[in-house]
Amino acid sequence: MYIPLLRLIRLCVCGTCLFVVMVAKAQPMKKPVDTIGQKVTALLQQMTLEEKIGQMNQYNGFWQVTGPAPTEANAKLKYEHLKKGWVGSVLNVSGVENVRKLQEIVVKESRLHIPLLFGLDVIHGHKTLTPIPLGEAASWDLGAIEASARAAAEEAAAVGINWTFAPMVDITRDARWGRVMEGAGEDTYLGSKIGMARVKGFQGNRLTDDDAIIATAKHFAGYGFAEAGRDYNTVDVGTSTLYNVILPPFQAVVDAGVRTVMNSFNILNGIPSTGNKFLQRDILKGKWGFKGFVISDWGSGSEMMAHGFAKDLQHAAELSLKAGSDMDMESYAYIGHLKQLVQAGKVPVSLIDDAVKRILRVKFELGLFDNPYKYCHPEKEKTMLYHPKHIAGALDIAKKSIVLLKNEGQLLPLSAKTKQLAVIGAFANDKNSPLGSWRIGSDDNSAVSFLEGLQRMQVPYTYEKGVNVVIGKTAFGEEVSINETDTSGMAAAVQLAAKSPVVVMVLGEHGFQTGEGRSRTKIDLPGLQQQLLEAVYAVNKNIVLVLMNGRPLAIPWAAEHLPAIVEAWQLGTETGNAIAQVLFGKYNPSGKLPMTFPRSVGQVPIYYNYFNTGRPGPKTEVFWTHYIDESRKPLYPFGFGLSYTQFAYSDIKVNATNPHKIEVKITVANTGKLAGEEVAQLYIHQGIGSVVRPVKELKGFKKLMLQPNEKQELTFLLTDAELGFYDNEGRFKVEKGMFDVMVGTNSDEGISSFFEIK
Ligand code: NOJ
Numbered sequence: 129m130y131i132p133l134l135r136l137i138r139l140c141v142c143g144t145c146l147f148v149v150m151v152a153k154a155q156p157m158k159k160p161v162d163t164i165g166q167k168v169t170a171l172l173q174q175m176t177l178e179e180k181i182g183q184m185n186q187y188n189g190f191w192q193v194t195g196p197a198p199t200e201a202n203a204k205l206k207y208e209h210l211k212k213g214w215v216g217s218v219l220n221v222s223g224v225e226n227v228r229k230l231q232e233i234v235v236k237e238s239r240l241h242i243p244l245l246f247g248l249d250v251i252h253g254h255k256t257l258t259p260i261p262l263g264e265a266a267s268w269d270l271g272a273i274e275a276s277a278r279a280a281a282e283e284a285a286a287v288g289i290n291w292t293f294a295p296m297v298d299i300t301r302d303a304r305w306g307r308v309m310e311g312a313g314e315d316t317y318l319g320s321k322i323g324m325a326r327v328k329g330f331q332g333n334r335l336t337d338d339d340a341i342i343a344t345a346k347h348f349a350g351y352g353f354a355e356a357g358r359d360y361n362t363v364d365v366g367t368s369t370l371y372n373v374i375l376p377p378f379q380a381v382v383d384a385g386v387r388t389v390m391n392s393f394n395i396l397n398g399i400p401s402t403g404n405k406f407l408q409r410d411i412l413k414g415k416w417g418f419k420g421f422v423i424s425d426w427g428s429g430s431e432m433m434a435h436g437f438a439k440d441l442q443h444a445a446e447l448s449l450k451a452g453s454d455m456d457m458e459s460y461a462y463i464g465h466l467k468q469l470v471q472a473g474k475v476p477v478s479l480i481d482d483a484v485k486r487i488l489r490v491k492f493e494l495g496l497f498d499n500p501y502k503y504c505h506p507e508k509e510k511t512m513l514y515h516p517k518h519i520a521g522a523l524d525i526a527k528k529s530i531v532l533l534k535n536e537g538q539l540l541p542l543s544a545k546t547k548q549l550a551v552i553g554a555f556a557n558d559k560n561s562p563l564g565s566w567r568i569g570s571d572d573n574s575a576v577s578f579l580e581g582l583q584r585m586q587v588p589y590t591y592e593k594g595v596n597v598v599i600g601k602t603a604f605g606e607e608v609s610i611n612e613t614d615t616s617g618m619a620a621a622v623q624l625a626a627k628s629p630v631v632v633m634v635l636g637e638h639g640f641q642t643g644e645g646r647s648r649t650k651i652d653l654p655g656l657q658q659q660l661l662e663a664v665y666a667v668n669k670n671i672v673l674v675l676m677n678g679r680p681l682a683i684p685w686a687a688e689h690l691p692a693i694v695e696a697w698q699l700g701t702e703t704g705n706a707i708a709q710v711l712f713g714k715y716n717p718s719g720k721l722p723m724t725f726p727r728s729v730g731q732v733p734i735y736y737n738y739f740n741t742g743r744p745g746p747k748t749e750v751f752w753t754h755y756i757d758e759s760r761k762p763l764y765p766f767g768f769g770l771s772y773t774q775f776a777y778s779d780i781k782v783n784a785t786n787p788h789k790i791e792v793k794i795t796v797a798n799t800g801k802l803a804g805e806e807v808a809q810l811y812i813h814q815g816i817g818s819v820v821r822p823v824k825e826l827k828g829f830k831k832l833m834l835q836p837n838e839k840q841e842l843t844f845l846l847t848d849a850e851l852g853f854y855d856n857e858g859r860f861k862v863e864k865g866m867f868d869v870m871v872g873t874n875s876d877e878g879i880s881s882f883f884e885i886k
Contacts, residue, residue: 277329
């Protein structure tokens, strides 16, 4: 094929930018042969309607695969469907033997031998667990985040898995929502970069490699904006938020090649996502040209009945298909009803064909038709899990995820010579909670506890639990019971604190207090922990508070009174080693908050890139935007995090000669006594916009290591992709006018300049 003399090229990565340039040279271009497309079409032509529908059907794991054939009705049905080729994918089946057995059923017994996809929630590691995604996001280290996803893929692939339901790229501003632990926090720019790094890590270099697993961008769309932070709740957002905050991370990962997108449980502006044609057909597959397939969330098709959108399961199937949901996870809607819908003339076969083509394409891309057992290597299953390189990687990113929130009087780092170190708090001795709530493939109690971390560093200590946080057993699907009454261990802890020079208190939330279905209305220290903290403080003010939690916490008392606070999230397998190394200065903390910490739950949703309002204040009278009983400022702002050394910013220079490539230079110096890493953050603010712009927006960051007295000049580039925004019709535009630019150590502190786009 010969392409025309002048070719239009889009300059902007977003793909909808207004700027285009003409490239003058004619290029003879051969259209690459879509060999996969040809294979897909050829296979599709051989398929019966039932077989096509079968590819769109995903079942949960249903029987002890290595045992006898199932007899229980539902499991038996699934088994029969497998043999007929009426199942395209299963989830929650893993282990080489199990996967091979199921794959053999479809490959050997079904008519067309189409291999299965094996999906699993490999969210932050498989056996070896890295920090919860919100923790990893605090590292702002895209290389380490990609490496973490790579390690997860290697381990998952070694147990037969070829598809993970990650990354979650939902932007979220509400710490009450339990799933904030699974995302990258509140910022669209940071969240997009992290989403891309994770997709790259999971999917690897080539999908045909036997350790590449396909990734899923979820939950499309708006799930992170559940009203009142209550999981699954209504999402009602305006176009400005939808186009500028919620959708860009999805578009970024689609551009980065993510092969599947999961829709979501919520309604978005009145329409359930699974039945939302605007989201799935118009935007995702239309405007963005997504070539992979859409998987529903678990039962989200059938849940459209409870939403009051579908009158029965058949109607749910019709609405889902028409809206562009390609594969049905555990709703039984497609397998049960699509055939009748086609026969009744209610849905055209062309829609089914399109969905099946997308699914088959991914299977071909993975090379499953060449080798359906490419993930079934027993020797890998023996060697890859908890592989030493994965453990080393988990430790690396766990250290990088820790955020130093306060260090008054340089109490930290502790000296290895510290005698009589007192350690208090149930989580210090917990090997389970630090694994978080998504640890489906891992082993209970497999984290290195903080106490074990101290032991490995040969730090002597005395330990008292103080109070239990949870009562009884904890499990993925169950509510945790919190200890609100038993104070029996408190006196011993106070006694220990009274005779020790320094006390490390490890407090926070249990891993099963965050995650799906774990919304909280109080985001403080659960149970009796605040009481314990204040009792210890009454006898010893030298407290280092180590927080383990899966969401921003409102801890104003601790922030005001304690000298040192370390945010350690749920850091996964290497938790204790990472915290011990940070506390004793073997690693200088470098993490920065990916989500604002509120002073009080009443401030939520609180985020740094808000709009100014018409009455920003402050004023002496009441008529300005504020609270009468609390500051409107956060406890710790987005991007905040200290180091054991200090950094100074100077010499900001802006060159705006080329409006499509604005250059911002800044010098960062290490003015302290220790080597350390800093994350320099660049924020812009467009003064006047045809749609009001936020007070600031992150548009660049660089993580750099500086020796004491070393300084470095950094250069940031602002292109149309960073300068523009979406208007209320979803059109991307860059507007002329004045912009402020700030570069600094967090979203609240930095040095500023300005420029004009003429
Ligand atoms: C429901 C969750 O919302 C989703 O994120 C997850 O991937 C699926 N269940 C499968 O477990």
